[in-house]
Amino acid sequence: MSTTSQTDSKRLFPLHDHFQRPEQQVDASKLGMWLFLATEILLFGGLFVSYAVYHQLHPELFKAAHHFLDVRLGAFNTVVLLFSSLTVVLAIHGAQQGKREMVLWNLFLTIAAAATFLVVKYFEYKHKFHMGLLPGYYFTNGILISPDESHIFFGIYFLMTGLHGIHVVIGMIVLSWLFYRTYRNEFGPQYYSPLEIGGLYWHLVDIIWIFLFPLLYLIR
Amino acid sequence: MDSLKELLAMKLPVLSFWSSMPEAASSYASEFDSLYYFLLWTGLGLFLLIVVPMCWFVMKYHRRDEHQKALSQRDYNYKLEVAWTFLPFIYLAVCFFWGFIGFLDVYTVPVNAKNLRVIGQKWNWTIQYPDEEISVSGQGVVVGVPVDENIIFTMSSQDVLHSFFLPNFRIKQDVLPGRYTTLWLKADKVGEFPIFCAEYCGDNHSNMLAKLKVMPRVEYDAWVDGIKNADISLSPKELGAKLYQTKVCVTCHTTDGTTKIGPSFKGLYGSIAELTSGKKVKVDDSFIKEHILTPSKTPIKGYPQVMPPFQGQLSEVEINALIEFIKSFK
Amino acid sequence: MSSNTNYINAKTGFASWALTIDHKRIGLMYLVSIMTFFLVAGVFALLLRTELLTPANTIMDAKRYNQLFTLHGAIMVFLVIIPGIPASLGNFMLPLMLGAKDVAFPRINLLSYYIYLFGAILALSSLWVGAIDTGWTFYTPYSTTTDGGVVLMVTAAFVLGFSGIFTGLNFIVTTHKLRAPGMTWFRMPLFIWGIYATAVIQIMATPVLAITLLLLIIERTVGIGIFDPVLGGDPVLFQHFFWFYSHPAVYIMILPGMAVVSEIVTVFSQKRIFGYKQIAFSSIAIAVLSFLVWGHHMFVSGQSELVGMIFSVLTFLVAIPSGIKIFNWLATMYKGSISLKTPMLWALGFIFLFTIGGITGIFLGTLSVDVHLHDTYFVVAHFHYVMVGGTFMAFMGGLFYWWPKITGKMYSEFWGAASTLMVVIGFNLTFFVQFIMGSQGMPRRYYSYLDQFQIYHQISTVGSYILGLGFVMAIWTLLRALKTGKPATKNPWHAATLEWTHTEVMPIEHNFHEQPTVNEGPYEYH
Numbered sequence A: 001m002s003t004t005s006q007t008d009s010k011r012l013f014p015l016h017d018h019f020q021r022p023e024q025q026v027d028a029s030k031l032g033m034w035l036f037l038a039t040e041i042l043l044f045g046g047l048f049v050s051y052a053v054y055h056q057l058h059p060e061l062f063k064a065a066h067h068f069l070d071v072r073l074g075a076f077n078t079v080v081l082l083f084s085s086l087t088v089v090l091a092i093h094g095a096q097q098g099k100r101e102m103v104l105w106n107l108f109l110t111i112a113a114a115a116t117f118l119v120v121k122y123f124e125y126k127h128k129f130h131m132g133l134l135p136g137y138y139f140t141n142g143i144l145i146s147p148d149e150s151h152i153f154f155g156i157y158f159l160m161t162g163l164h165g166i167h168v169v170i171g172m173i174v175l176s177w178l179f180y181r182t183y184r185n186e187f188g189p190q191y192y193s194p195l196e197i198g199g200l201y202w203h204l205v206d207i208i209w210i211f212l213f214p215l216l217y218l219i220r
Numbered sequence B: 001m002d003s004l005k006e007l008l009a010m011k012l013p014v015l016s017f018w019s020s021m022p023e024a025a026s027s028y029a030s031e032f033d034s035l036y037y038f039l040l041w042t043g044l045g046l047f048l049l050i051v052v053p054m055c056w057f058v059m060k061y062h063r064r065d066e067h068q069k070a071l072s073q074r075d076y077n078y079k080l081e082v083a084w085t086f087l088p089f090i091y092l093a094v095c096f097f098w099g100f101i102g103f104l105d106v107y108t109v110p111v112n113a114k115n116l117r118v119i120g121q122k123w124n125w126t127i128q129y130p131d132e133e134i135s136v137s138g139q140g141v142v143v144g145v146p147v148d149e150n151i152i153f154t155m156s157s158q159d160v161l162h163s164f165f166l167p168n169f170r171i172k173q174d175v176l177p178g179r180y181t182t183l184w185l186k187a188d189k190v191g192e193f194p195i196f197c198a199e200y201c202g203d204n205h206s207n208m209l210a211k212l213k214v215m216p217r218v219e220y221d222a223w224v225d226g227i228k229n230a231d232i233s234l235s236p237k238e239l240g241a242k243l244y245q246t247k248v249c250v251t252c253h254t255t256d257g258t259t260k261i262g263p264s265f266k267g268l269y270g271s272i273a274e275l276t277s278g279k280k281v282k283v284d285d286s287f288i289k290e291h292i293l294t295p296s297k298t299p300i301k302g303y304p305q306v307m308p309p310f311q312g313q314l315s316e317v318e319i320n321a322l323i324e325f326i327k328s329f330k
Numbered sequence C: 001m002s003s004n005t006n007y008i009n010a011k012t013g014f015a016s017w018a019l020t021i022d023h024k025r026i027g028l029m030y031l032v033s034i035m036t037f038f039l040v041a042g043v044f045a046l047l048l049r050t051e052l053l054t055p056a057n058t059i060m061d062a063k064r065y066n067q068l069f070t071l072h073g074a075i076m077v078f079l080v081i082i083p084g085i086p087a088s089l090g091n092f093m094l095p096l097m098l099g100a101k102d103v104a105f106p107r108i109n110l111l112s113y114y115i116y117l118f119g120a121i122l123a124l125s126s127l128w129v130g131a132i133d134t135g136w137t138f139y140t141p142y143s144t145t146t147d148g149g150v151v152l153m154v155t156a157a158f159v160l161g162f163s164g165i166f167t168g169l170n171f172i173v174t175t176h177k178l179r180a181p182g183m184t185w186f187r188m189p190l191f192i193w194g195i196y197a198t199a200v201i202q203i204m205a206t207p208v209l210a211i212t213l214l215l216l217i218i219e220r221t222v223g224i225g226i227f228d229p230v231l232g233g234d235p236v237l238f239q240h241f242f243w244f245y246s247h248p249a250v251y252i253m254i255l256p257g258m259a260v261v262s263e264i265v266t267v268f269s270q271k272r273i274f275g276y277k278q279i280a281f282s283s284i285a286i287a288v289l290s291f292l293v294w295g296h297h298m299f300v301s302g303q304s305e306l307v308g309m310i311f312s313v314l315t316f317l318v319a320i321p322s323g324i325k326i327f328n329w330l331a332t333m334y335k336g337s338i339s340l341k342t343p344m345l346w347a348l349g350f351i352f353l354f355t356i357g358g359i360t361g362i363f364l365g366t367l368s369v370d371v372h373l374h375d376t377y378f379v380v381a382h383f384h385y386v387m388v389g390g391t392f393m394a395f396m397g398g399l400f401y402w403w404p405k406i407t408g409k410m411y412s413e414f415w416g417a418a419s420t421l422m423v424v425i426g427f428n429l430t431f432f433v434q435f436i437m438g439s440q441g442m443p444r445r446y447y448s449y450l451d452q453f454q455i456y457h458q459i460s461t462v463g464s465y466i467l468g469l470g471f472v473m474a475i476w477t478l479l480r481a482l483k484t485g486k487p488a489t490k491n492p493w494h495a496a497t498l499e500w501t502h503t504e505v506m507p508i509e510h511n512f513h514e515q516p517t518v519n520e521g522p523y524e525y526h
């Protein structure tokens, strides 16, 4: 369908043949992405509502249980993600100016940040697994016996961070694919909308974490 | 299962085939009916308001030859649009307020009232009478209440959602696990009225029936005495046989050696049961008692773990009676 | 270009279908799948009705009955009526009516078809892996404790949700960005407005369903205690989540139906549609209001009276835009030149039956009345009147209306009319008596019942056989046209929208020989 021209320096616009003008195609894909982000937010919205309901029902439980999360690790991860949002912006900026090296480096940094985030998350999870701080039937922690429904907090914790984690992984795949396409020299000042769209998605992943961090780690 | 057959033959008296509503047994129910019939007749009016012009237009403006053009291409009329946007508001406001007032009647519990407790469980109702110190339960159980007195039901569920539905009183309320809900009524007619479970709760949902028996006060007192005495005068085995029916052991256990959902009672006493853990235990008095109260503690191999716990629903006397009953099927 | 190439014969072979990104072919693939599942779930319905001939065990036991009504409801809702009109007719017609070559994201369109298929296979495989018996509403804690393929069915609904989201997303972007030159918002056919409003609901409500179902799956597998009171959860919360999606979902079902009827009524009256803007905006109004009324399914669930009151008020508001549409259709017919071809018959059937369904919805929205009617056959009758009498009548009408465009063949008017009549009669016989028995207190999801209801159940069962025969006849009439139908002309109904005026008898692969431009409204009959 797409007619990508590979005339080295000037990247022509690969216009799909059901569109008439390049702007139309760019606008369409951006609008599509924004709508998709809206659905993502609503998806997490359901979890935020459950969080709110249970926080309301059992405030004491949330207070007691959140001490078992490591605020320093959470804060570190927040910084890592904020940094990665910056690098994505820089990558797009580089594409606009036709600086391929800059795009590649910044995408690489973003992917590295995402990986760091996941490694930290791995250690956090591992610690919880060891302590038996798990949802539902698997909750076996002996220290946190009162209040007696503490497992609900960890249910919500694992759901929210788990779903977010999946998004991070998907984000990494998208970013790697963008990296590959940049490497193949497909983007240039005329055509970089996949980068923009991928960047939007990555910002969403970041923003959701910014909500999760205080909700889970900084309760009072 | 005779009791069930009898139950299914129970009548919700209705005046005729076309009259919609079952007999009203409380003053609330009669008020309800006026609203219902109001909706019915106005609804019919609205329906005709649409269908009659529709048919009329179809006949009048029917295309008679192929090239016939429409008589007009007018596509807007301000007054009409305003009318059919705003006039319905008035009608809807009436419906709303009328319905809301009735709704408050259903859920505003009177102060002076007799309290009954209702426990829903797959698939039967238990009603406890705190004042009289009796309780009745089972599929198709008869729930006696005195006429012309306020009765409050405080309801909860042992397992899944159920719903306590009394069509003759036009009331219903879901019964939830882990929370209490209430419903009240004041019957002004003597008679028997069906109680349904209206929230889907599994295999025997449609058999989770009971009967509300409204009686004059004197008769009601006699009914209560009857229940009190009945249990005392029965022999343990007879009481056990009765509980076997009313506590619905019968839906899962037979006494003739065939297996329904759970093991048959025939030859059960004294046999060796194998638990899911592989452990073998002798079925003696204490095992039976424990299994009835908390079946999940001693799960039997080869059967689904569906037997409900009877903890808190059976007295010591009743448990003994059940054991004697089981024992009698050698 | 010769005029006998079209989207069907342009390419041949299995791969040309399986890998197609032509919206018309994808629409057709949806149509075939949806109709197949409709027949399957329809047969389930007939089995249910047959069982209800007697209060005792007629042809199956209680467990099987409960599984069947769950499957009937779940398949009809998630596989048939929600994708229904948008994914089949919408996919086919939307770009044609807008003057576009395709939808905005053709590949995503194909992807969503395969997601749909995958979800469908999951749902049906629950038939073998221990059928589910929770009802289509999956209420907790029953659904978290019963055995059977709950996880499978719920996963299926979850997957199907994504198919819907992608389709909706595609339609919204297409409508915004791919309209032909000169096609302003108010020159769009009303079908597009309806599909657009539907798509908006679909992408806003479905994610909430997805997360709810995910929570349910996790509740069942690890017991996080969100919904199960034994673990400290709240079973009513599930109902809030569920209906927050599933009420808007009922408008996902009806809006496309209304959209089809809007087209048919004006074309078969050869008159400009009355109140174009009112009809267009009422679709949007319905879409917005639909998010605010979910609590009317829970008046007796134990939520507070105040909440009940608010939901009742909002529920009534939805009646107003629905009424606006009906009144405007009537005004369109007034002084028109009305032709009673089959599509128009289905549309008239729609108005007739949907009005009954809608007005009985008002009964249910009235607080105290719903206390009595909730979970009785009255509700069953209400929703079949709106879903079968409403959406499905419109769906059939739309199929007959666009059949010449889709297949290039004319169907038999006689058999078309006969099947419409059969459906309307059978339908009323089946479901009208359900209002009566419902108001007398017959609860729904009952495998057996008190003897006094038997006569109603028997009438209903006989009616359902007639109804089934009617649908089979209608589908047969359409299929026969493929073989024996007369070749169609380009614009047999003298319609004025682009899919009729600017395409070949059957559209070519890229829809138009050249980009159409638009300089007047969609309903100018000269």
Ligand code: HEA
Pocket (backbone or CB within 6 Å): B046, B050, B088, B089, B091, B092, C137, C250, C251, C253, C254, C296, C297, C315, C316, C318, C319, C320, C322, C323, C324, C326, C354, C355, C357, C358, C359, C361, C362, C364, C365, C366, C370, C373, C374, C375, C379, C382, C383, C386, C387, C390, C391
């Ligand atoms: C296509 C699907 C569809 C549609 C369009 C509707 C439309 C409506 N529904 Fe329905 N409904 C369902 C599908 C649908 N419903 C389903 C599936 C269930 C049950 C789910 C389950 O439990 O399994 C249900 C259940 C349901 C309930 C819960 C009942 C209960 O469980 O106790 C209620 C309560 O308020 C309700 C109300 C309404 C109302 C007010 C409308 C309104 O939108 C109707 C508006 C239309 C009109 C009113 C007619 C035309 C208007 C006029 C002619 C104007 C003049 C009229 C007046 C001024 C009144 N519906």
Ligand code: HEA
Pocket (backbone or CB within 6 Å): C038, C039, C041, C042, C043, C045, C046, C048, C049, C069, C070, C072, C073, C074, C076, C077, C080, C081, C134, C135, C136, C137, C380, C384, C387, C388, C392, C430, C444, C445, C446, C447, C460, C464, C465, C466, C467, C468, C469, C471, C472
């Ligand atoms: C789009 C949605 C849709 C559609 C189209 C239908 C169509 C039908 N439904 Fe269904 N129904 C639901 C959605 C739908 N239903 C839902 C959501 C529920 C609630 C489930 C729950 O409680 O969880 C329900 C529940 C429900 C019940 C209540 C069960 C109970 O509460 O115990 C009944 C009972 O009569 C019923 C009947 C029918 C009938 C007779 C049809 C007919 O219209 C079907 C007609 C179609 C056919 C018959 C197919 C064609 C026939 C053949 C291929 C075979 C050839 C046959 C002959 C020639 C006779 N349905």
Ligand code: CUA
Pocket (backbone or CB within 6 Å): B120, B121, B122, B123, B161, B162, B163, B197, B198, B199, B200, B201, B202, B205, B206, B208
């Ligand atoms: Cu208990 Cu249904």
Ligand SMILES: [Cu+2]
Pocket (backbone or CB within 6 Å): C246, C247, C250, C293, C294, C296, C297
């Ligand atoms: Cu609703």
